[in-house]
Amino acid sequence: MLDDAADDASATGPPDHVLVRRVRLGDRSAFDEIIGRHGPGMYRFAVRMVGGDRTDAGEVVQEAFISAWKNIATFEARSSLRTWLFSLVSRRAADLQRKRRPTPVDDDLLTVIAPAARHDPLQEVMDKELVAALQVALAELPHQQRAVWLLREVEQMSYDDIATTLVMTPDSVRGQLHRGRKNLAERMAQWR
Amino acid sequence: MAVERTPDPLERATTALRDEPGTGWIEVSQSVMSRVRTLVTPASAVITFDESGTSGRGGRDSVVRVSGRVLTPRLRDAVDTPTRAADSIDIEVVDDRCSSIHLAIVCSYGLDLNAEGRDARAAAAAVVRELLGPDPAFDPERDITVEVVDVVEGDPHSQ
Numbered sequence: 001m002l003d004d005a006a007d008d009a010s011a012t013g014p015p016d017h018v019l020v021r022r023v024r025l026g027d028r029s030a031f032d033e034i035i036g037r038h039g040p041g042m043y044r045f046a047v048r049m050v051g052g053d054r055t056d057a058g059e060v061v062q063e064a065f066i067s068a069w070k071n072i073a074t075f076e077a078r079s080s081l082r083t084w085l086f087s088l089v090s091r092r093a094a095d096l097q098r099k100r101r102p103t104p105v106d107d108d109l110l111t112v113i114a115p116a117a118r119h120d121p122l123q124e125v126m127d128k129e130l131v132a133a134l135q136v137a138l139a140e141l142p143h144q145q146r147a148v149w150l151l152r153e154v155e156q157m158s159y160d161d162i163a164t165t166l167v168m169t170p171d172s173v174r175g176q177l178h179r180g181r182k183n184l185a186e187r188m189a190q191w192r
Numbered sequence: 193m194a195v196e197r198t199p200d201p202l203e204r205a206t207t208a209l210r211d212e213p214g215t216g217w218i219e220v221s222q223s224v225m226s227r228v229r230t231l232v233t234p235a236s237a238v239i240t241f242d243e244s245g246t247s248g249r250g251g252r253d254s255v256v257r258v259s260g261r262v263l264t265p266r267l268r269d270a271v272d273t274p275t276r277a278a279d280s281i282d283i284e285v286v287d288d289r290c291s292s293i294h295l296a297i298v299c300s301y302g303l304d305l306n307a308e309g310r311d312a313r314a315a316a317a318a319v320v321r322e323l324l325g326p327d328p329a330f331d332p333e334r335d336i337t338v339e340v341v342d343v344v345e346g347d348p349h350s351q
Contacts, residue, residue: 014350025278026265032225039221040214048209058220065224069231127208134205154209184202191201 013037016081023072031072035065038082041155042089048150049093049143052135060096064088083165086155090147090166097143130191137187141180148173149180235260236285241325257288258323266323267293270315275300276308277348279341290324296341298348309338 013033014022022030042064046057067088068075075084138146147166151157152173159170166173237257239247248255264281271278279296295316299308317332324330344351 018350021279025268025281026261027268028229031228035221035224035228039224040217043214043217043220044209044212054216054220058216058223061220062224062227065228066231069228070233073233130201130205131208131212134202134209153206156210181202185200188202188205191205 017077020072020075020077020081023069031069034068034081034085038085039065041082042085045086045150045155046089046093048135048138048154049090049147050096051139052132056096056100060089060092063092067092079164080161083157083161086151086157087165087167093147094143133191134184134188137184140187141183144168145176145180145183148176149184152177233261235264236283237288238263238283238285238290238324239288240323241327243326245326245328247327260285263290263319263323266319267295267316270319271295271297271312272349273311275303275348276312289327290320290330290335292335292337293320295336295338297338298342298344298351299340300348301343301345303343305340305343309340312338 013019016034016037019030019034019037023034039061043057043061046060046064047054050056050060064085065088068085075081079087138149141149144166148162148168151162151165152159157165159173162168162173163170168176237259240256240258241247260283263283267281267283268278271281277298279298280294281296282294283290284292284294293316295312297308297312299305313332313336316336320330320332320336342348342351
């Protein structure tokens with residue numbers, strides 16, 4: 001079940017809110033537990049948000065955790081720790097992308113540049129090539145559309161959690177997801 | 193990373209992404225933990241008192257201060273027991289002196305909460321005495337307040 005994915009992270013060890021409480025009481029080891037629990041997903045998300053560059057992704061995740069450490073006293077339990085941490089990654093990734101290069105902001109642009117399925121690719125395409133192609137396709141999506149698609153399809157977050165993470169309404173999440181799926185399907189069609 | 197050969201390339205690539213090993217994460221996590229350890233969170237410093245109840249402030253002796261970053265974890269360790277967990281610790285500092293401490297605790301179901309509160313206060317008072325010395329203006333009975341914010345079944349440290 002997609003919506004249960006967030007709870008899986010807490011399946012072992014104390015739940016997130018207990019770790020947050022311990023960090024607020026000066027327990028640094030609890031923060032290490034938070035890093036170990038949520039870091040892999042945040043890093044995977046960051047890698048795909050910054051175009052596949054693992055050095056940039058590492059920087060994004062590090063900045064996100066530094067921000068979390070500094071602001072954990074003000075973190076409110078209205079959202080889950082996971083959505084809060086992913087929101088920090090999303091913002092840092094957007095900051096980095098703005099510094100590095102312009103990204104498309106209009107879905108119409110994507111319609112124009114979407115490549116047609118011109119040829120039959122090899123059926124036995126290497127997994128890495130397929131993922132690399134998806135990475136290229138993802139990089140062409142607007143930031144928010146890319147984030148929505150990754151959080152839903154890869155991190156398996158619920159619509160509500162994605163909305164909280166990206167400060168959107170659940171209806172906007174559905175709309176962005178629909179467009180993201182459509183755009184990616186068009187770009188990946190040549191691999192059929 | 194084995195990708196199931198479904199006809200839909202996007203679906204195949206998505207599955208591959210989900211199953212992708214976290215290449216590089218170990219190195220990143222070490223770097224993140226090291227970096228976070230170097231960060232210092234803002235905290236008030238509290239002056240200490242010698243056995244005669246003087247701080248050296250205003251005189252020729254140097255003043256020794258203890259950061260809230262030191263005080264808070266020590267208070268947490270003292271207050272925590274297998275059946276009691278600190279939920280929050282608020283230290284009020286006025287004019288560099290610890291003027292009050294508010295302990296919020298979570299207790300296991302079935303305990304004598306009054307006794308738990310008294311015990312938590314005594315444990316905190318011992319830490320204050322040990323780290324800050326005998327501030328004549330600080331009265332643990334008056335200045336350390338305890339609030340039981342929750343009662344839980346089982347281990348209060350994991351809920």
